[in-house]
Amino acid sequence: MSGATAQIILLTLASFGLLIALTLFGEYLRSRVPPGQSDPVVETYMTRIYSWWTMVIFFALALLTGLFGVVVLFAFSAFAALREFYTFSYKSKADHLALALAFFVILPVQFALIWLGWAELFTVFIPVYAFLLLPIVSVLRGDPSRFLNRVSETQWGLMICVFCISHVPALMTLKLPGYDGRGVLLIAFLVMVVQIGDLLDIYFGRRIGRTRIAPGLSPKTWEGLVCGVISAAVVGALLYWMTPFSPIAAMAMAAVASVSGMFGSLVLTAIKQDKGVRDWSHLIPGQGGLLDQLDNVIFAAPIFYHLTHLIWAV
Amino acid sequence: MTESTNMEIAISHPEKPDLLPPPKPPGAMRRLAAEITGQAITVFARAITAVRADWRGIEPVARPRVYFANHTSNADMPMIWSVLPPPLRRVTRPVAAADYWLKTPLRAFAGGEVFRAVLIDRRPEARTQDPMALILQAIDEGSSLIIFPEGNRNMTKDPLLPFKAGLYNIGSSRPQIDLVPTWIANLNSIMPKGEVIPLPLICTVIFGAPIHVEDGESKDAFLTRAAESLAALAPERRAE
Numbered sequence: 001m002s003g004a005t006a007q008i009i010l011l012t013l014a015s016f017g018l019l020i021a022l023t024l025f026g027e028y029l030r031s032r033v034p035p036g037q038s039d040p041v042v043e044t045y046m047t048r049i050y051s052w053w054t055m056v057i058f059f060a061l062a063l064l065t066g067l068f069g070v071v072v073l074f075a076f077s078a079f080a081a082l083r084e085f086y087t088f089s090y091k092s093k094a095d096h097l098a099l100a101l102a103f104f105v106i107l108p109v110q111f112a113l114i115w116l117g118w119a120e121l122f123t124v125f126i127p128v129y130a131f132l133l134l135p136i137v138s139v140l141r142g143d144p145s146r147f148l149n150r151v152s153e154t155q156w157g158l159m160i161c162v163f164c165i166s167h168v169p170a171l172m173t174l175k176l177p178g179y180d181g182r183g184v185l186l187i188a189f190l191v192m193v194v195q196i197g198d199l200l201d202i203y204f205g206r207r208i209g210r211t212r213i214a215p216g217l218s219p220k221t222w223e224g225l226v227c228g229v230i231s232a233a234v235v236g237a238l239l240y241w242m243t244p245f246s247p248i249a250a251m252a253m254a255a256v257a258s259v260s261g262m263f264g265s266l267v268l269t270a271i272k273q274d275k276g277v278r279d280w281s282h283l284i285p286g287q288g289g290l291l292d293q294l295d296n297v298i299f300a301a302p303i304f305y306h307l308t309h310l311i312w313a314v
Numbered sequence: 315m316t317e318s319t320n321m322e323i324a325i326s327h328p329e330k331p332d333l334l335p336p337p338k339p340p341g342a343m344r345r346l347a348a349e350i351t352g353q354a355i356t357v358f359a360r361a362i363t364a365v366r367a368d369w370r371g372i373e374p375v376a377r378p379r380v381y382f383a384n385h386t387s388n389a390d391m392p393m394i395w396s397v398l399p400p401p402l403r404r405v406t407r408p409v410a411a412a413d414y415w416l417k418t419p420l421r422a423f424a425g426g427e428v429f430r431a432v433l434i435d436r437r438p439e440a441r442t443q444d445p446m447a448l449i450l451q452a453i454d455e456g457s458s459l460i461i462f463p464e465g466n467r468n469m470t471k472d473p474l475l476p477f478k479a480g481l482y483n484i485g486s487s488r489p490q491i492d493l494v495p496t497w498i499a500n501l502n503s504i505m506p507k508g509e510v511i512p513l514p515l516i517c518t519v520i521f522g523a524p525i526h527v528e529d530g531e532s533k534d535a536f537l538t539r540a541a542e543s544l545a546a547l548a549p550e551r552r553a554e
Contacts (some may be wrong), residue, residue: 079514083364087516093506101512281516282366 075111081161084280089153094141157301167301197258201228232258257300264299348427367397371523383496387463485527492524497547
């Protein structure tokens with residue numbers, strides 16, 4: 001464990017170094033604004049940097065506390081995400097108990113199963129048991145109006161916000177030969193390659209993006225996506241020492257996670273537009289809601305977990 | 315528990331059934347308890363519903379105002395109260411029904427000392443003070459008010475019930491006061507009537523542009539305009 005802890009501290013310090021540089025850059029831009037005025041672009045940038053500080057500190061603290069800390073952090077993230085999703089989902093008064101069960105029973109049980117490491121149960125608990133139970137709870141109130149819409153959106157919220165997010169801490173429960181007690185590094189690896197791929201997708205999309213992936217839905221371009229995925233793969237290869245993978249395999253896993261994350265973010269954008277909102281909430285200053293922040297990790301985590309399980313786990 | 319039940323029986327009176335006497339000025343300990351309870355309510359509201367203010371038509375500055383809001387749930391008033399910045403919250407008092415808030419000692423503490431409500435007796439035959447006089451007195455003392463002009467919780471599918479005359483009477487007696495339409499979004503799904511467990515959905519309180527009673531404007535015309543200004547703040551729902 002000590003080797004993993006040392007590496008986590010190293011990564012945290014590296015992230016702090018990067019954030020200090022970005023903060024100083026922002027302060028420099030601020031100092032060039034005439035006194036008594038403020039530049040909205042600089043202020044938005046600084047708000048985002050402050051939010052990143054908070055997220056990096058929370059994430060680092062959770063990783064250093066081990067499995068329990070990571071499970072608690074992602075359980076609270078899942079709660080905030082589910083709150084955002086159900087705020088806009090289609091529901092009626094008849095679904096009240098089903099939704100309360102989702103928040104207060106299914107979500108905590110799912111994360112408790114992860115903490116206990118019961119993989120046989122946590123991989124089927126929501127797709128099978130919650131899937132069958134919640135429509136039964138709703139139907140007992142006897143309101144058939146748009147029933148399929150209601151139960152579908154309820155189940156979708158659980159899959160996206162609880163099932164998918166819970167696969168991030170689940171990475172720590174995988175039994176990988178020669179990788180004992182280092183599962184926490186796999187989480188850091190996943191989150192870093194996905195977020196870096198996303199940032200570079202936006203950067204390259206603005207510089208050289210021409211062909212829209214989904215015109216009318218999102219400014220994402222094929223050029224940006226390809227560059228973002230290649231960058232994620234390169235970063236993945238450079239960070240292979242954190243993983244149980246070979247450099248080539250680390251590159252491939254990073255690329256797969258990045259691709260699924262980018263399309264996931266597109267899917268959640270479509271849901272937002274259908275519901276007529278720009279951001280899921282205002283939880284993270286300057287960034288929107290938790291779902292806006294995690295949309296890519298949400299789609300990447302289950303696939304990353306299952307491929308690792310399939311190919312590397314014993 | 316036993317003690318409070320006894321108290322209720324002791325003060326029950328044939329002419330004024332079920333009501334406690336109006337609260338007396340509290341001592342230092344009770345003021346502290348009220349302060350702490352108020353903070354706890356605010357923290358709870360934020361933790362569960364992530365309640366957020368959207369100052370769409372007016373800035374959050376400390377001027378005497380009357381916030382008039384839609385009423386779908388008993389949690390409406392604590393939600394508005396929670397999103398006000400603390401300096402505004404300290405001078406803002408909800409106008410509330412005495413028959414609800416003076417029913418038990420706990421409610422009397424919450425209504426009278428935590429929220430410092432202007433308590434209105436809704437029974438014309440039994441009351442000793444004119445409600446409008448109490449409301450205007452609170453305004454003249456420099457308080458802002460929260461009122462629910464629909465009078466009752468709205469259980470219908472319509473966005474608003476017809477407004478009662480109180481808002482017009484306040485607006486015409488004190489024309490300089492800003493009447494601020496205040497829409498509380500989503501509380502209806504968080505805590506529908508008859509449910510016990512609140513759902514942790516996101517609640518938004520939207521403050522619109524203030525309105526005033528114009529010269530020669532009739533009561534009905536003003537109340538219609540007020541209801542329209544409030545309903546216009548409701549987030550658009552997709553067509554069914």
